[in-house]
Structure formats: C-alpha cells, structure tokens
Amino acid sequence: MQLAKWAHDLAESLLAEPLPQRWAHSQRVYFQALTLAPTLGEDAELLAAAAIAHDIGYAEAAVDTGQHMIDGARYLRDVVGADPRLCSIVAFHTSSSWEASELGLADALGEFELTDPELVDAITYCDLTSSPVGDLVDPAERLSEVLERYGPEHVVFRAVSAARPELMARVARVRRRHAESMVAKLN
Numbered sequence: 001m002q003l004a005k006w007a008h009d010l011a012e013s014l015l016a017e018p019l020p021q022r023w024a025h026s027q028r029v030y031f032q033a034l035t036l037a038p039t040l041g042e043d044a045e046l047l048a049a050a051a052i053a054h055d056i057g058y059a060e061a062a063v064d065t066g067q068h069m070i071d072g073a074r075y076l077r078d079v080v081g082a083d084p085r086l087c088s089i090v091a092f093h094t095s096s097s098w099e100a101s102e103l104g105l106a107d108a109l110g111e112f113e114l115t116d117p118e119l120v121d122a123i124t125y126c127d128l129t130s131s132p133v134g135d136l137v138d139p140a141e142r143l144s145e146v147l148e149r150y151g152p153e154h155v156v157f158r159a160v161s162a163a164r165p166e167l168m169a170r171v172a173r174v175r176r177r178h179a180e181s182m183v184a185k186l187n
C-alpha cells in the first residue's frame, strides 16, 4: 500500500492538527474504501489513497477557489505531483460537478479529466457513508444533514439538492457492484 501510505501521511500532515473533525471524517472514508478493496482489484490502493486525501482541499495550504474538491486536486497536482488519476478522483468526488457549476468554476474543474467514473462512484459512496465526525452513517441521512447544516441560501445546499438523485444512484451502483462481485467470488 505504498500510494495509500503516502497519501495517508500527506493528509495527516495537512488535516490532523488544524482540522481534527475533518481528519476523523477522512479516516472513516478511508476505512470505507478498504471495505470495497476485495472487489476493486488493482484499483483498491488508488481508491484508498483518494479516500484519505479527498478533503485536503480544506487545509489552509490548499485553499484557493474555496471549492475544496478543485483546491485539493490542484494541490495534489501542483504541489506534490500526484498521479493524475488520484487528482481526478479527488476533483470529481461527491457533489463537485454541481458545486463547480453553482460557483462558476466549471472551467477550473475542467482542468481535470474524469478518468475513473467507477472510482468516483466508489469514493462518493465512502464519503456519504461517513459522518462529519467519522461515524458510519446512512447516505440519505447524511445528505439531509448537509442540507440542514448549510440552509437554502448556501451554494452547497443548491448543489447537493440538484445532485442528490445522482449521488444516491452512485451509492446504489457501488452496492450492486460490490454485491455482484462478492457473489462471483463465492461461485
């Protein structure tokens, strides 16, 4: 797990002290990624690395546009020279596309290519099953909590409202693929 270890150390150095809740959340997202590992084959390590680093865009050293998915991906690309696939998964995780549209940042997100849609589904599942403080949570409840936390005037509220059907579809796809893959392993 070289890549995952590297990403873990990087995320820990950026988040653990200044943003302990965000770090607790990131660790849960990482553990959720590990639960998918048996069905992901070679991509398991890439997903684990993306999971632990997905929110580094909140770290002071990374904040630029204020859209944390873009800021995190740019930090990975420009500051630490990460694998473009890792940057892509971080750039597109969860409601990124909808937030970028709301914020007029579609061009900034367009700096990244969507290389691994299945892994974006997977990281979205991991993110939405992890609460802001690192507990396991139901994805529908998690989205309701986000909407409540931000309120109707906030860009995140509008983005998540618009994204909600697709985000739940991603969760469903991940669960289906995981179940099918586990069944195939048993046969």
Ligand SMILES: [Fe+2]
Binding pocket: 025, 029, 054, 055, 127
């Ligand atoms: Fe997250």
